[in-house]
Amino acid sequence: MTVPSAATAPVGEPGADDGARVAAPTAWYDRSWPGGDRLDKVERRAQASQSFWTALVGVPAVFSVLRLGVEAGGELQTTLLLVANVGPVNLLAGFLTTAARLLATALVAVFALGAVFGASVDRLPPGTRRRPLFARWAEITPAWLVLASFLLALVTWPLLYLPLLIPAFVAAFQLRPEQLHERVAPRVLLIAALLAGYAWLLLPTLLDAARQGKPLVVALLALPPLLALSISGPLPRIVIGPLASLTEVAVLVVLVWAALPVISTPVLPLTVTTVGPANGPTEDVRGHVVTTDDVNMVILQEQGGVRYVPVDQVRAQVLCPSEEELPRHQLRIHDFHVEDSLMEGLGRRVRPVHRIDAACRAVG
Numbered sequence: 001m002t003v004p005s006a007a008t009a010p011v012g013e014p015g016a017d018d019g020a021r022v023a024a025p026t027a028w029y030d031r032s033w034p035g036g037d038r039l040d041k042v043e044r045r046a047q048a049s050q051s052f053w054t055a056l057v058g059v060p061a062v063f064s065v066l067r068l069g070v071e072a073g074g075e076l077q078t079t080l081l082l083v084a085n086v087g088p089v090n091l092l093a094g095f096l097t098t099a100a101r102l103l104a105t106a107l108v109a110v111f112a113l114g115a116v117f118g119a120s121v122d123r124l125p126p127g128t129r130r131r132p133l134f135a136r137w138a139e140i141t142p143a144w145l146v147l148a149s150f151l152l153a154l155v156t157w158p159l160l161y162l163p164l165l166i167p168a169f170v171a172a173f174q175l176r177p178e179q180l181h182e183r184v185a186p187r188v189l190l191i192a193a194l195l196a197g198y199a200w201l202l203l204p205t206l207l208d209a210a211r212q213g214k215p216l217v218v219a220l221l222a223l224p225p226l227l228a229l230s231i232s233g234p235l236p237r238i239v240i241g242p243l244a245s246l247t248e249v250a251v252l253v254v255l256v257w258a259a260l261p262v263i264s265t266p267v268l269p270l271t272v273t274t275v276g277p278a279n280g281p282t283e284d285v286r287g288h289v290v291t292t293d294d295v296n297m298v299i300l301q302e303q304g305g306v307r308y309v310p311v312d313q314v315r316a317q318v319l320c321p322s323e324e325e326l327p328r329h330q331l332r333i334h335d336f337h338v339e340d341s342l343m344e345g346l347g348r349r350v351r352p353v354h355r356i357d358a359a360c361r362a363v364g
Helices: 018-029 036-071 076-085 088-123 133-140 143-156 159-172 184-211 215-228 237-264 342-350 358-363
Strands: 270-275 283-292 296-301 306-310 314-319
Touching: 036 076, 036 088, 036 237, 076 283, 076 296, 088 133, 088 143, 088 159, 088 237, 133 237, 143 159, 143 342, 159 215, 184 215, 270 358, 283 306, 314 358
Parallel strands: none
Antiparallel strands: 270 283, 270 314, 283 296, 296 306
């Protein structure tokens, strides 16, 4: 009987060479094994896709739950009352109107930084096995989602910060001045024309900001177009690794810091309700109306606590702005306030802001 040699025996069967049995599982984990790069790329894309979509879907849900808990003052029964009366559609609408700006900021930052790191990974040392997280996210994100995030930022960001979208867009799509024209002279003329148009658009606002002594506003409006000229392209090898880790932590910290006002923003509108018996003294109750039925109006008071007001004692009710809605800068860009977004500015043109009711000032 012929005994198969070690060279011809299948891996894993009796008589096979011990080295052959070990080679297959070892090669699976060895990224330097021929073919391992393809497997590693598929695995990395799958992991990055899963983490990206988990964050995109999970963060809004967590924020919505936290907002109800914060608005309830941390009280369990009040939180349950809000959960029972604030429908998912209202909660989603409240989240989109207040947190869409934060979501757009996170996406723009991830895509811009990820594209810069993605263009720089070829400069990483050969032994580097892990690419920056933002670069992996940017690779698996379709172009339509990147464009949608910039459009969302365009309509939700305050006009004061819109110039920052210029270098972010250039970085996200790796646009370079050389793509405007292959010849230097026409390229310089095109860049000069674009900068001149931008300066013409914002020159009155820049002069007003300079007269009011607001250097930060001047920098936010004037510097981003100049930064866009040199933000594309790979980074030096020595800064890629540390900068990738630092920016990931920095983006997380900034998002947490920016999320605190979003979480504390009320889901329900702020009102002042005048209550009192017929032909008797009245009282102004400032708070958020949770629900109204045939018997009572339930008001979550601004200073804490839930108050049940008989419906037949409600005499009047007015809608009041919160302190966060009051402007801090007296600057405009062609009749648009710099602290308004495009959506808010267009809305004020359709329906101008009314005067604040005296009841809001008296109670506030």
